[in-house]
Each structure stands twice: as C-alpha cells, then as structure tokens.
Amino acid sequence: MQQLRQDITLLSGIGQLSTTLMGTGLFMIPAIAAGIAGHLSLWAWLILFVAICPIALTFAALGKRYPNAGGTAYFVRQAFSPRLERAVAWLFVSVIPVGVPPAIALAAGFLQPVLPAPLDAPLIAQTLTVALLIGVNLAGSKSSGRLQTLIALSIFTLVAAFFWVGDIGSKDLVMPALNASSLWPIGAALGVMFWCFVGIEAFAHMGEEFKNPQRDFPLAILVGCFVAGATYWACSAVILKFGAYGSPHFDSASIPWLSDKLFGRQMASVISVIGFLACFASINLYTQSLARMVWAQARDYRPKSALARLSSRGVPATATWIVGLVLLVFCGVRELSGLDLELFLKLANGIFVLVYLLAMFAAFKLLNGLAKVLASIALILCTAVFICLGWSMLYALGIFTLLAVPWKKETKSPQQSFDEQ
Template sequence: MSAVQQNITMSQQLKKEITLLSGIGQLSTTLMGTGLFMIPAISAGIAGEMTSWAWLFLFIAVCPVALTFAALGKHYPNAGGTAHFVRIAFNKPQLGNAVTWLFLSVIPVGVPAAILLAGGFLQQLLPAPLNTSIYAQILTLCLLVVINLSGAKASGQLQTLIALSIFALVIALLWCSDITTADLVMPPLNITSVKPIAMALGVMFWCFVGIEAFAHMGEEFKNPGRDFPLSILAGCLIAGMAYWACSVVVIKWGAYGSPELENTAIPWLSQKLFGGQMTSVINLVGFFACFASINLYLQSLSRMLWSHARHYHPHHMLTRLSSRGIPANATLLIAGIILISILLEAFTHLDLSSFIKLANGVFIMIYLLAMISAWKLLTGIYKGLAGISLLLCSLVFLCLGWAVCYALIIFIAIAIPKRKQAPTSKPPLA
C-alpha cells in the first residue's frame, strides 16, 4: 500500500471514543426515547389490560434478537450496520444498497413523528414568540446537528445523563402511584385476546427499534468485542424495565383510550401525581428523552451514508471526516432531508399511530434481513439464536399487516437488479 493510500485509509477511520457506560446510555435512551411517552398509552388503548401479556411476549422476542445483534457487532464491527452484514453475508452489493435505502426511507415516516413529539415538549418551554410547533421542531433539529458534530464522546455523555433522568422519572411515577401486587396480576388469556395482543405488538415493536441503529456505532467502541454486546444487553434490560413500569402506571390510572392521551399520558400522569409545579421539569425530561432517541438515529444515518460512500466512492465528499472524526457532510445532508420532511409534514395532520406502524414495517424488515445474515455468518449457539430471532421477527412482521407494504415496495424496487439496455448501434459518420 502506497503512502498516499495509507493516509486516505487513516483519514477515513472513525474515532474510537465510546465506552461501556456511554454505550449503555446511548442505547437505553434511544430505546426509551419517544416510545416511553406514547407507546404504553397507545398499546393500552388497543389491548387494555391484556397489554401486560403483550409486553411479556415482546420481551421474550427481543432477547434473542438483541443477543444476535450483539454477536454480529462483536464479530463484524462496521459503521455500515445491517447493510454491511447483508453485503458480506450474500456477497451482493445490490442487497446492501437496498438496506441502505430502506433505512433512509424511515426519514419521511418515522423521524417527523419523533421530532413532532419532541417539539411538543419543547414548545411548552419556549417564550411566546417562538412557542409554535414548527419553530420548536426546527430548533430541535438544530440542536441535534450541533450535538452530532460535537463527536460521539460528547453525545454519549449527554445521553447517559438523559437516561438517568428518565429512570428517575419512572421511579417517581411508580413510587407516587402506590403500586400493589394486585396491579401486577396478569389477566387470564383467552382466544378473543389474541387479536388485540397481536395488534398491540405491531405498535409496541417501536419500543425496541434502535438496536439496528446502534449497530452502526460498533466501529467507534474502544473495545467493541467486549463493550458492544454488553451495551446492547444492559440497554435493552434498562429500557424494558422502564416500559413495563410505565405501562403498569398507565393502566392503573386509566391514562389511555383517547387520541389526546396517546402522546400526553406521561405529562397527564405527572400533573395528577406531582401537581403543576413539576410541569416544566416533566416537559424538559420529555424533550430530552425524545431528543436522545432521534440523536442516535441521526448519528446512525450519517455513518451509514459515510460507510456506503467509503465502500463505493472513496474520494466522494461524503467520505470526508471533520477534525473531530465526524462524517460532517453526511450529517448535514441527512439534517437537510429531515428539514424538508418537517416542512412538508407541517402542512398535514400527523397520525402518530399510522406513522409508527409504517416505520415499524421498515425496521422489522431490517431486523429480518439482519437475522438472515446472522444465520449465514454466525456459528454455534449464535446461529441457533439467529434462527429463533428470524422466526420471532417473522411473527411480528405478520402482526403489522398492511404497514409492511411500504417497506416491501422500497426493498424490492432497489434489490431487484436492473436489466442493462443493449447499446444502440449508431449510424456511421458521413
């Protein structure tokens, strides 16, 4: 390798700054993020008290999936994430490209809903001239860009603090709700409960969306072989406990059943349990919880674009890193796309439940492709886990129903190789 090629290679390496603690903080806040403030109420509105069974089934399904992603990240750490796993498993660049575009397709359906929710909390904290939804969303996006350009280390430290504040809020809700053993009793299962539980699972999968995004950060861990798998396992455990606790409180107080409570259940409960003096604190925690979730997605999307460009066009402007080792151009491009999405969605009425289902269709498709890749790449016990995960993801895929059409259309359109047209013969020059 020449000296010039070696310098190019070194300049295209991300900085290894993520530790075990910051990794746990990033994943747990991402998993809780927007979901903690709306999914418990939405799922309870669908399945009622049967939601407790849906949470149990979801936790059982997530465990092997999380372990499989941990094994993939440990053995194949790369900023390309699932696109990289698919590419090396099938040795077909077209499939890797399809996963990349599939991930990017979340921007018009998932990111606007998340930023809308974050902006709703921030709007309550802004002064009168700026306390509108569109200003709050644009300000949220600007803060996301600043944090992302500051580096993975600063982002991880911020998200660890956010995780601690979210966990403190959940503990306070449990403490003030006087939860007893009677509130923890599981209702009896029957044949009529299968449909509402399945419908609730289609929405609740959003809670553990983020593991596939976290896979893009494996290349930036100081010790990916040890800390990346532990971060996934600990992050999923913390997030699962928080979701279950919030669901218990929501069901106990009946904070579900209306469109208004879909994204205001936690503030409504906080007002009821803590009084008005805690409103600003709850809005601040809610904003940063949503902010943390979107933050990791902006990080993962930018790194995926950077990895894609590095693989196919090493000298492209998207492969350039800032002095902090951040793919700045890719970050700004993704932020620009999100801004366009925000402006377009500002003129429509967002139905959070429908948008979540569409986004979940994309994510479960990515999970399925990751599990198939794991089945081909891994060996031993991890191969068995990949098989179980593939079966479980397939069941969740079926639970989503019509929402998977969006993901299927995008994936098939990119994955099917295009036929090359035969060159047309040109008439001889006179």
C-alpha cells in the first residue's frame, strides 16, 4: 500500500498552520470585530484564544495518536464505524463548491491590481490562482511547507512594520474596563472571530506527512495557534489606534488603508502581493487536505484505482487534479451566477463547525485522562457555536444525514479487515 512522504518538519508545520489560520481573516476579521465591539475586541481575542485551546489540544492529541491523511474522518472510523467515516470524509469534500471558491475570489481580488490589462479580469485571476494551487500541490508537501513558511514571515513582517511605524506604545495596549454591558458586544464579536481558527481540522490531514508526527504534530498545532492569535491581537491594536473600522469599506480594506496612511501609495503593490499570498496560503492547505481526503478514501476502499496512486514526489496527483478542476468549475459558477459571497461562506462555516463537532465526539470516546476532559470542554464549545449558526447549521446537518444513511449493505474495506486481524 502506498504511503505519503514524511517531509513536513516542525518549522514548516507551524508555517502551514499559522498562515492557514490567518489567511483571508487577517485582512477582514480584526476590522469587523472592532466595528462590533470597539476596544473590547482586544478582550474578545484573548477570550477566543483561551476557548480555542481545548479544541487545539484535542486535535493535537488525536493527531499524535492517529496520524493519518484521513484526518477527522479517520478519527471517526476509529471511534465509531467505517460508514460514519465515509460520511465525514465526503462532508468535508462537500466544502469544495461552497467554501473554497469565495476564498479564491478574495485572493484573486488582491492579484488583479498587479496583473497586466488583458489578464486582470476576475475569472482569469481566479483561473490563475487555481493553476498556481495545482502546481504548488503537485510539487509536494515539502516545497509547499517552505512556501507557506516564507508567506508567514512576510505577514509577520507586515504587522511588525505597522507596529513600528504606527508607534504603538503601552497606552495603545491597555485593556478596557469590563462591566455587565460588555458581555453582548464581546459575544457578538466572538461569533465572527471564531472563523479565524477554522483550519485546524484541515491541518489534521497532514499528520501522516510529518517526519516525527508524535512529537512535531502537536507542537505545530499549539505554536501555530499561538502565533496566529498573537498576530491577530497585534493587528487589532493597530486598527483600533488609527480607527480603521466602523464602515463596510474597512471590513475588507483596513490593511490597504493602513498601508496608505503609514507608508504611502508606493506600498500598494506590496500589500496586494502580501494579501494574495496570505489568502493563497489558506486555500493551499485546504486544497492539500481535500486531495488527501479523496486519496485516503481511495487507498482504503479502491486501492487499485488511479485515485489511490501517488506521483514520484509522493503526491496524490490524480486527486489533486480532480480537486483543482472542480474548484475551477465552481469558481466559474459563482462568478457567472453572481451569487452572494456571504451565502457561500455561511454554508461553508456550517460544514466546518460540524466537522469540528464530530472530531470532538470521536476524541471524547478515544482519549483518556486529561485529554478526555479537554475533549469534553471542546465538545461543549463546538456544540454552542454550532447552535449559534442558525439556518446554515441545517444545511450541514442535511448533507451529513444524507451521507450517513445506510443506502446499501455495509462492506468492509481492506484496511478495516487488516485492522481487525
């Protein structure tokens, strides 16, 4: 049976997760959260980081014990059954038409200003983005990890430059006083900010490719979450000081506006490139994860199919091409139909949170001791967030129910039969 190459180091793992968590969020969420809660958003970031710790630690414990390209689907198989594993696998894959195309559109929006006139159309920019995604993924996880580490460094440099040139001092970092009236705006901001930490479930698919998964995978999750959280908090402090929030314009343009104010118009192209790379990094990990999910299912249930083969670089090439082509089709559908971007994001968020919730259910059954306690806390947190999703929760539940129904007699995979021996 073919196995993925173990090329990911601790440093590249931290780079991949931190850039994925920041990705598109850094250019939108701090300004949106500040518009909701003002300076109280600084408290909201700290609360969110504390709340995400049990979830991150639970994923770390699962990945350390069960490093597998199947990610959450594999955890669910170990805890429950192959039928539920397949339901979770295809639930995650179902995010392709609704979740990734909007992110590609946002990345292409940063790319358009630096493209020459014949190529600066939205659909062409999105096609180029998808082509770059396929190329980077076919190059292998080692090359992808190096690229995302460089992107992470560029993001940190940008935020550090804002801090330095913006003369952020101790008075700008003073936490506002809390009272009873603070609870509502902080809670409302948290509902938006949670999506900054969507991405851990995708990173779980990379556990099998770590050189030392038992040691480095948990550390990569913990350090990556800390780095992303600290960067979000620092960026929020800059946005609050200069008042780059409070209007729809700032929701997606706070970083370019700050760049113009602090560095002048000559930095516009640099910001466009960094914005594109940050968005690209987030999409890149999801593309890798989706391809590996398809490959893992083929490896376990159709081991002789083309989908189960690896390239000379140890990459699921056929699965990567299929994911890329499906992305391209749905990017075209979204662009030509003119459907609301927010609608796609809400549908995707429902799927992501349900995947988190199912992972926590699996962890509660599989783990013991302190890890089980953390899984219990994470399960409660994910349940609360899932309920708060409203109607988009129903979309995710509907897809999962259709996938989980035993439409035909259960059959055991070769891997399942091997595991029982």
